[in-house]
Amino acid sequence: MSRTDNALLTLSKHLLTLYTRHLPNAILSRPSSLLLVTLGSLTFTYGFGMSLYSFYQDLHYLYLEHKISRSIDQLERLEAKSYAASKRYEALEQVVQRGDRMIEEIEKWEVARKELENMLAFKQMPMACATTDDEDPRFEDYDAAVRRRETRRKMRELVRLDEHLNEEMRWWSTRDRAEAEKN
Numbered sequence: 001m002s003r004t005d006n007a008l009l010t011l012s013k014h015l016l017t018l019y020t021r022h023l024p025n026a027i028l029s030r031p032s033s034l035l036l037v038t039l040g041s042l043t044f045t046y047g048f049g050m051s052l053y054s055f056y057q058d059l060h061y062l063y064l065e066h067k068i069s070r071s072i073d074q075l076e077r078l079e080a081k082s083y084a085a086s087k088r089y090e091a092l093e094q095v096v097q098r099g100d101r102m103i104e105e106i107e108k109w110e111v112a113r114k115e116l117e118n119m120l121a122f123k124q125m126p127m128a129c130a131t132t133d134d135e136d137p138r139f140e141d142y143d144a145a146v147r148r149r150e151t152r153r154k155m156r157e158l159v160r161l162d163e164h165l166n167e168e169m170r171w172w173s174t175r176d177r178a179e180a181e182k183n
Contacts, residue, residue: 102168109161116154119147 105161105168106165109158109165112154112158112161116151116158119151119154
């Protein structure tokens, strides 16, 4: 140890003695010093109280921030569900419109089928019923040819409509299966 170290140790011992023994006795022996100590302790207490209040405010703000972030997450999830529901509603509207169009087409096909059935029933009637009012035999062959042509045309149209209906039904069944797999 050097001399400076010894001097510092000696000086620090005396300073420590001064601060721990003599200074408190000097401060507490005077009434004005007690006032200063009281003001100091009140200042310390106020500062400590403000620190605790600041800590409480920080915790409160953290709690509020957590609640706000949770509310934002819930709002985002709700918006996602709303968007999905609107998409499902639009798809359902399209299905309903397509169904309405199919019903209209089916009604047209039923009318065409009834006409064809009536035509076929008329063709199977005796030829005497097919004669014209003035019973001119020339119109009998003409009526038979027209009926054959119309019957062939109606049958082709009915076959085409039936194929179209089958195609629509296949499309709807594949769409329903795809939606069922997706859900």
